[in-house]
Amino acid sequence: MKAVLDSQRNHVGIKRSKIFLLSIKRDAILYALLLLPLSYIAIFKYAPIYGLIMAFQDYNIFAGIRGSEWVGLDVFRFIFQQDSFYRALKNTLVLNVLDLVAGFPAPILLAILLNEVRQAKFKKMTQTVLYLPHFMSWVIIGGIVYLMFSNSGMVNNLIASLGFEKIEFLSQKTPWLITYISVGVWQNVGWGTILYLAAITGINKELYEASDMDGCTRLRKMWHITLPGIKPTINILLILQIGRMVSIGFDRPFVMGNSLVSEYSDVISTFVYRVGISSGDFSQATAVGLFQSVIGLTLLVSANYIAKILGEDGIW
């Protein structure tokens, strides 16, 4: 009895692995192509996870991970005692929430507007012009912003020559925040429309024709056809965006920030740069990075969960 069962199991096993091998053989080239991105992810995303051990060590750059002393949660304790860490965390959240509020709807709006443009040439050109800032380095954008918005910059000279009082765009809290957010929106809005425009192309044309027959206005069509049509895309991007809430790019706050607004421009990435690279304290930098990832994952999972409860599509 036992023997029979065994042989059956083996039989199934062989068959399965055979099918597996066969399918690999059949699509060998496709799999080979897949290898490149897979190895990219393995090397650059999974392999560095090993380094997370540093967060629990008093890491000595000469002794390496194997030779460094294990200190448990001491590094985290030290970080959570520091006011500057909380400030960085708070600023990261504030900047990201503002970015989300201002930056998230912008490409949707723009995509819908672009979609309504009749003349193909004009539409293509507008798109290209709007993409361009995305390819500019933040260092250059920082230079432009300085030239335009500093106290003796173009915009302030214009304001002054019209007889109004100058606005300190870059050295006062609220004006700086507004400048920071708007420059970010300006840079990213064009690029962000790509996905939405692609989604809009996927909407069934018959829906528009049918609504034309019923005498719908343009606004009605946008509201009742285009928007619901791209809703799944919006959902997914929103969830992903929320997952990134605690992480923030380095260059934008670093370039746009200055000592006068450091209380608002010092974010987690600049904090990590300061303690990790500049001070050579890799343990702290790793611990902050790990903390960031854990919060990010939690946010992502909860956003996804809520989306599902509300009956929307999640990302898995």
Place this chain on the structure above:
Amino acid sequence: MNTGMKKATAILFSIALLASVAAGCGGNDKKSGETASTAASSSGPPVTLTVEVFDRGVQGQPDLNNNTWTKYVNEKFGKPNNAIVEYVSVPRSQEVDKLNVLMAANQAPDISFTYDGTLVTRYAKSNGLYTLDELLESQGQQLKSYLGEKVLSYGIYDGKQVSIPGKRTLLAWNGMFIRKDWLDSLGMPVPTNQDELYEALVAFRDKNPGNVNGVIPWATAAAGMNYTFGNLVQSFWGEMSEEEFVTTTNWLKPGNKDAFKWLNKLYDEKLISPDFALDKTTKQADADVSNGKVGFYAANWDYPLLQKIRDPLKQNAPDANFVPVDTFKNYEGKYLKEIYNENGLFSFIPKSSKNAELAMKYLNWMADPEVLFFLQFGQEGVNHKLVDGIPQGIAQTGENMQMSNLNLDYTLVVNGAELGDTEKNVRTYAAALAAGDQDYEKLAIDSYKINTTDGYTGFYYGVPNEANIKYGKTLGDMNKQMIDRLVVAKPAEFDALYGKLVNEYMDAGGKAVQDENVKNYREVIANKK
């Protein structure tokens, strides 16, 4: 079927190859061109000795690893020792960051250096550096006698020699400069105290003697770069004990607050560059000074001599005449100011190096006066001409160019001209920088004299401050931000802001550093007795 498999494997291999090529590209990090090629010869394969060098991004600079100076090194040191000396460039402005990465990856050059003493201490503490006592004894006699015990003592950690400090021949640090021609046209004297300076600045603002568009009475840039406020702050400090003077955080010293309050008032009265806090690279301040819009500024004592300031200023405002001034007198009537200790940068040999002995040989070789002279001044008739025994620099381009003053980035054992005595050194340094311009030579000599008067040096404890290793960088950043914010603050909010910022500073580690300083200071004093 078989061919299909072959095809697949071929593709697989080529992809693997591609990936490895891509990975290789990432890792290589462009070690500044190829090796200096020339020296390879004689018995056995030559050893490659790697040496750090700053890349200052000077316009028109030659290959940092293939120019007159590196060729000389390879000819005179490399060949006899069967070695190739290869220079690894590190961007000047990211010196520490880059070094941290290189050290962590065990790829730091055999001879690395930094100006950051705390960094050396941290490496030594992590056991990442060679201790050099024996090497110095066996390979470095010439070096040892050149530097002397005092200079070498700055490189001792825990009783062991862990780094080789360079010898600093010129000790002045900061200087202040005012437009004499503007003062003359207003009929005002060169200021000798704070009130006279204030009057001059107000007159610059109101009467605009240079008749320029957008006059800036006092130019500065974001704190932490070349521009400073001179010894203004020191002049406000009140009386305190020696211990207090050495160990107390500047922010808590008596009178410190008033200094910033005064600056704050000046800023509010539009006497200081309006956007200085946004000028993180000093580009704006440099441009303002060299466009002749500026009446007064404080920076390194030799700043007006730098080519980037001197040349454009001559073109844009030929009449401009900056003279060094001493204008901040303290309660004792002294022009108290900080000057450098006798040490320059710290060279060290990372544990990962396989050529420690050769590295020490190299440093020892460099202490030879003949070698130093060539590296600092080059060849007579080509790089300099001798006038009264003082080498006068001849402006150079291409591979003869010096990327730093007197090649200070190549001559690690010395900082500043080295001709054996201070007066000669100052004159030489001035001559080298002024490139033949007599007025500028005089400016440099005057400036050096003024800026070493009533000087004090930072106290050298001889033991590392653990708190400073931990919090130093954060505190340093805070310092800069505090200076900018206090100067720019609305006058009504100044007092509250000062209190708040200083509290934050003390909480963020300032207190810990200060306490340890007090402890260390008392130990040093007790040991002396």
